[in-house]
Amino acid sequence: MSQFFTYAVLTATVASALGLAAPFLLAALGETVGQRSGVINLGVDGIMLLSAFTTYFTALKTGNLLFAVLVGMGTGAVMGIVTAFISVTLKAEQGISGIGVYLFGLGFSDLMFIKLVGTPLPINSLNPINIPLLDRIPAVGGMFFKQTILVYVAFLLVPVVTFVLNRTTFGMKVRASGENPAAADSVGVNVARIRWSTVLIGCTLAGLAGAALLLYDGIFQENLTQSEGFIAVALVYFGAWRPTGVMGGSVLYGLTIAVVLEWKSLGIIPLSASDLAATAPAVITILALLTIARRFRQPAALGKPYERGG
Amino acid sequence: MSRFSVAVGEAWKDRRRLLLSWFALPLSLVAALLLGAIMMLALGANPITGYNALIVGAFDGSYALGSTAVRAAPLLLVAVGICVAFRANVFNIGGEGQLAMGGLASSATALALPNLPSIELIPLVLLAGAAGGAAWGAIPGAFKAYFNVNEILSTIMLNLVAVQIMNWLLAGPMVDKTQNSTYGLIPETRLLPRASWLPILIPNTQLHLGVLIAVVVAVGVWVLIYRTSFGFRIQAVGLSRDASRYAGMPVKRTMTLAMTISGAMCGLAGALLVFGSISHRMVTDGSLTGFTGSDGFNGIVVALFGALNPLWTIISAFLFGGLLVGGDALQVATGVPADMVTALEGLVVVFVVSLEYMRRRSRTTSSPSRRSRARPTEPVAPAESLVTADERSDP
Numbered sequence: 001m002s003q004f005f006t007y008a009v010l011t012a013t014v015a016s017a018l019g020l021a022a023p024f025l026l027a028a029l030g031e032t033v034g035q036r037s038g039v040i041n042l043g044v045d046g047i048m049l050l051s052a053f054t055t056y057f058t059a060l061k062t063g064n065l066l067f068a069v070l071v072g073m074g075t076g077a078v079m080g081i082v083t084a085f086i087s088v089t090l091k092a093e094q095g096i097s098g099i100g101v102y103l104f105g106l107g108f109s110d111l112m113f114i115k116l117v118g119t120p121l122p123i124n125s126l127n128p129i130n131i132p133l134l135d136r137i138p139a140v141g142g143m144f145f146k147q148t149i150l151v152y153v154a155f156l157l158v159p160v161v162t163f164v165l166n167r168t169t170f171g172m173k174v175r176a177s178g179e180n181p182a183a184a185d186s187v188g189v190n191v192a193r194i195r196w197s198t199v200l201i202g203c204t205l206a207g208l209a210g211a212a213l214l215l216y217d218g219i220f221q222e223n224l225t226q227s228e229g230f231i232a233v234a235l236v237y238f239g240a241w242r243p244t245g246v247m248g249g250s251v252l253y254g255l256t257i258a259v260v261l262e263w264k265s266l267g268i269i270p271l272s273a274s275d276l277a278a279t280a281p282a283v284i285t286i287l288a289l290l291t292i293a294r295r296f297r298q299p300a301a302l303g304k305p306y307e308r309g310g
Numbered sequence: 311m312s313r314f315s316v317a318v319g320e321a322w323k324d325r326r327r328l329l330l331s332w333f334a335l336p337l338s339l340v341a342a343l344l345l346g347a348i349m350m351l352a353l354g355a356n357p358i359t360g361y362n363a364l365i366v367g368a369f370d371g372s373y374a375l376g377s378t379a380v381r382a383a384p385l386l387l388v389a390v391g392i393c394v395a396f397r398a399n400v401f402n403i404g405g406e407g408q409l410a411m412g413g414l415a416s417s418a419t420a421l422a423l424p425n426l427p428s429i430e431l432i433p434l435v436l437l438a439g440a441a442g443g444a445a446w447g448a449i450p451g452a453f454k455a456y457f458n459v460n461e462i463l464s465t466i467m468l469n470l471v472a473v474q475i476m477n478w479l480l481a482g483p484m485v486d487k488t489q490n491s492t493y494g495l496i497p498e499t500r501l502l503p504r505a506s507w508l509p510i511l512i513p514n515t516q517l518h519l520g521v522l523i524a525v526v527v528a529v530g531v532w533v534l535i536y537r538t539s540f541g542f543r544i545q546a547v548g549l550s551r552d553a554s555r556y557a558g559m560p561v562k563r564t565m566t567l568a569m570t571i572s573g574a575m576c577g578l579a580g581a582l583l584v585f586g587s588i589s590h591r592m593v594t595d596g597s598l599t600g601f602t603g604s605d606g607f608n609g610i611v612v613a614l615f616g617a618l619n620p621l622w623t624i625i626s627a628f629l630f631g632g633l634l635v636g637g638d639a640l641q642v643a644t645g646v647p648a649d650m651v652t653a654l655e656g657l658v659v660v661f662v663v664s665l666e667y668m669r670r671r672s673r674t675t676s677s678p679s680r681r682s683r684a685r686p687t688e689p690v691a692p693a694e695s696l697v698t699a700d701e702r703s704d705p
Contacts, residue, residue, distance in 0.1 A: 042462065046656070092663040095401055095462060099610055100659025106604075107652025114647040115353055222649075223599065227470060234463040275478035282470040289459045289467075 003266055007139070013262045014143040014255070021254025022154040023048070023213040027232035028239070028246045029154075029161050030205025035236055036165060037198040038178040038301040039087050042098025043079070044206045045229025046105020051075040051210035053109040056220040057116060059123040069150070069211045076207015077200060079105075084199040088192055091305030102229070110222045117220070125218045126150065150212040157205075161243045174198055178299035181306040191306045206232075231285070238288045240296035249285070256281045335615055338661035342654045349653070355644035367639025368632035376515030380586060382631025383524040384409070384579035388609025389616060389623045390531045391447075391575030396618050397535055398568035399548035404450060404465025405576045405606025406598045407472030408443040412577025413584045413601060414479055415442025417499050417592040420506040420585070421484070428505040432585070435506050436523070439581025440574040446472065447573015448566060455562035461569070469606070473598045480594045498593040508586045520582035525624060527578065531571075532620040544568050579605065604652065608634070611655045614662050630655070 003009065027044050034041050055072035059065055079101070086097045126148040135145040165171040173194050176184035181191045206229065213228065214220060231253065239245025257278075264274045347357035368378050388405045395402040402408075416439035423431060450468060453459035481497040489495060508518040535541035546554045547564045555561050583601065584592045594601055612630050616623030633655075637648035 086660060086664055090664045090667045092660075092667055096610075096614065097660055097663045099403065099607065100656045100663065102656065103607060103611070103659060104653050104656025107649045107654070107656060110649040111349075111647045111653060114649065115645075223597065226597070227466060230463075230466040231470075234467060237460065237463055273478070275474045275481070279471045279474045282467040286453075286459075286464055286467045289463060290453065290457050 004262065004268060009262065009266070011139055011142040013258050015146065016261075017251065017254040017258035018144065018147060018151055018155075019216055019254070020257050021250040022151045023209040023216065023228060024232050024235060024253050025154045025209075025247055025250035026150075026157070026212055027206045027209035027229055028235040028250055029157050029243060030202035030209070031233055031236045032202075032239070032241060032243060032246055033161060033165070033174065033205075034195075034198045034202035035302055036178045036241060036299055037174045037195050038181060038299055038304060038306070039084075039195050039199055039202075040094045040098070040233075040303045041083055041087070041199065041202055041206075042095060042230070042233060043083055043101025043105065044098075044202075044209075044232055045225050045227060046102035046109075047076055047079045047083075047203055047206040048210035048213065048225045048229045049105045049109040049223070050079060051207035052214040052224050053113055053220055055211040055214045056123065057112070059215075060117065060121060063124070065124060065126055065215065069208070069215070072211030072214070073204050073207045076204045076210065079207070080200040080203025083203055084196045087199065087305070088195045091307065094303050094305075106223060109224075113220055113222070120219050120221060122219050123215075126215050148215070150208070150215065153208075154212065155247070158243045158247045165243070170194075175299075177306070178301055181301050181304075185306070185308065195306075231281075234285050234289070237292060237298070238285055240292055241299065249288075252284065253281045256284075334662060334665035335617065338658050338665060339615070341661050342657035345657055346650060346654050349650065350644065350646055353646055355646045360640050360644040360646060363643030364633070364636035364640040366636075368636030372512065373515050374635070376512060376517035378628065378632045378635045379521045380516045380518060380631075381635050382627040383521045383586070384582050384605050385608055385612050385631055385634075386524045386528055386624060386627035387575045387579035387582070388605050389612035389627055390528045390620045391572035391579075392609055392613040393616070393618050393620050393623060394531060394535065394544065394575070395447075395451075395568050395572035396613065397541075397548045398544045398565050399551075400451065400454060400461050400565055400569050400572075402447065402450075402465060402569060402572045402576075403462055403606070403610065404447065404468050404573070405579075405609050406602050406604070407465070407469035407606070408446045408573045408576035409580035409583065409602045409606055410472045410476045410598055411446040412439035412443035412580025413592050414476060414484075414580075415439055415577065416581035417502065417584050418479075418484065420502045421499060424503040426503075426505060428509070431503065431505045432508065432519070435585060436578060436581050439584075440578045443577015443580060444570045444574035447576065448570040451566040451569025451573075454569070455565040469598060476594055476598070476601065477596055480592060484592075486591070496593070497596075498589075498591045500591070502585065502590050502592075506585055507590055508582070516586075518586045520586045524579075524582070524627075527575070528620045528624050531575070534571075535620065540564075540567075576606065576609075579609075603634075608655065611659055614659060 027048060031041060031044060051072040054075040055068045058071040059068035062068065083101060086092045087094050128146045128148050129152070131145040135141040165174060173184065173189045176189055177191045177194045185191050209232070213225060217224065235246055235249040235253070238249035239247070260274055260277045263269045263277070269277060343361070347361070350357040350360050368374055388409070391405070392402055416435040419438035420431065420435045423434065426434070446468060450461045450464040453464050454461040477497065480499065481495070484499050485495050486498055486500040487495070488500065508520045511517050511519060511522065535544065543554070543559050543564050546557070546559060547561050551561050592601070608630060612626045613623055615630065616626030633651050637651035640646060640650070641648045
């Protein structure tokens with residue numbers, strides 16, 4: 001255990017925890033926006049898989065990582081159009097249609113991968129960007145200020161989403177659509193349009209999350225996400241529909257994964273026991289759901305399609 | 311009580327019309343297959359060759375039919391389990407974890423009792439599998455009923471816990487220590503006792519006892535849901551928790567039980583996967599899908615396509631079992647990966663739930679006089695949504 005509590009190892013663990021947390025955070029922030037407007041999107045995992053593949057494929061063919069990330073976001077946006085059409089326009093049962101989107105993403109991403117790439121080749125990873133001055137602060141600099149651009153974006157989005165949701169007219173309309181769509185409608189809010197835009201934002205962020213995950217791993221494989229998208233949905237509940245809470249949950253997840261990986265590589269815990277240690281975040285999430293479901297209320301219209309005069 | 315039961319019966323009929331429509335189901339499959347054909351064209355494959363290979367691979371000849379039936383058996387059990395939970399308005403997407411727990415519990419039982427004869431061992435391992443799955447289903451069921459925890463999230467979290475437990479057990483306490491490998495032990499059990507293998511029913515096919523068991527269980531669950539008072543309670547709770555509580559039903563216990571039964575079905579399916587396997591061991595490649603073949607999710611598609619009725623689900627399971635078996639033949643014939651079947655399943659789900667809205671809308675705009683005559687007690691509001699039901703907290 002002593003070799004874990006060294007300056008270098010601890011700094012590296014926290015740094016990689018933030019990198020691991022970024023995909024969760026991006027996807028969960030997007031899902032938060034959607035859920036605050038009353039739409040639950042369970043297809044996040046499938047969307048992440050699709051965009052991870054398109055990001056991978058673009059990076060492999062062009063070598064331009066920034067362009068690849070944009071393609072990943074674009075994939076998310078396209079899936080957002082599909083999701084919004086199903087959930088908002090067609091008013092489908094959101095829990096089930098999300099599973100459909102997930103299965104489609106799972107099957108289609110692997111189909112394209114096998115057909116178009118075949119043998120997995122690694123791609124370049126994003127270079128970390130050192131923030132001038134801040135990166136020279138002892139310990140803190142190594143943990144927080146030598147990350148990739150996507151990690152910075154993910155964490156900077158937390159105050160942005162908080163501000164938009166709580167301090168702007170758009171955010172007020174979003175919350176009204178999620179709490180009482182009939183009342184919002186009666187004062188002239190176009191509930192369908194608001195929900196379309198939140199689903200588009202959410203799915204674009206899910207696409208970005210898929211790209212971030214792919215660039216962290218540097219290679220695509222079947223079912224790359226391993227249910228990360230579903231975890232992101234759970235993190236929205238974990239964070240009680242607040243961006244800062246969602247961030248806390250994402251960091252907790254990233255930290256647990258990073259610590260278990262580190263312990264495994266240092267040989268602190270035997271390989272078999274590391275499987276059990278890896279259940280920690282899921283168990284913590286379940287326990288959190290137990291308490292949060294009692295303390296916080298979800299958006300009143302969550303998962304309910306809005307129909308006028310209903 | 312009698313007036314209540316009439317009301318529930320009426321509302322139920324209405325809800326069934328809402329959720330499931332005979333027209334929408336075949337149309338969804340055809341639409342998905344058409345999109346699949348476009349995908350094949352885009353990938354430079356001939357869709358006619360592809361689908362022909364799929365159909366031949368799945369349904370042509372006794373061997374193919376046997377393989378399809380074997381593939382369909384666990385699907386059917388998972389789907390039947392989903393039907394039970396769905397009737398209680400609980401959405402079980404923890405099938406993957408429950409399959410794994412069922413597989414582990416039944417394997418452990420078989421390994422612990424190597425000397426029993428088949429006639430005793432097979433029922434025992436199947437029961438153990440059901441018990442393992444039931445335990446893993448009871449947890450989210452109770453959490454939903456008593457603590458108002460969204461079951462979609464808790465079941466997914468429990469899947470993640472189950473996969474790690476499976477990896478740990480198969481690499482540690484349950485690993486086959488007799489294997490001689492220079493690169494470390496493969497995470498798999500010993501060869502399970504021969505007496506526990508599910509006997510082949512028709513020679514020269516893979517068709518084993520598990521298929522028969524799955525069909526019998528499906529019929530049994532149909533009887534349970536539609537012909538017993540317990541089943542009536544499940545349906546009533548699924549339609550309206552408030553009304554059921556008002557009628558004096560144990561709402562929370564019924565929800566927990568429905569989810570427990572659902573888990574038991576998945577656990578039984580997990581046992582079939584182990585004891586009907588070719589290797590007759592439980593093996594892990596580190597992921598849940600490696601063991602389940604995604605049947606926890608495939609079962610959702612099968613249940614939905616079977617109109618959430620255990621009897622129709624038998625046909626639906628056979629159809630989707632055929633798609634999954636034929637997917638491999640499709641891959642051989644056209645080079646289009648068998649993953650296409652998973653993508654098609656996703657499309658079927660999306661189409662089924664989307665077409666549902668169109669149907670609902672066309673129904674509400676059709677002649678009102680006929681409707682009012684047919685169903686005077688038709689409720690004004692549509693049946694409550696699955697995802698939101700849990701927020702209507704019980705006081």
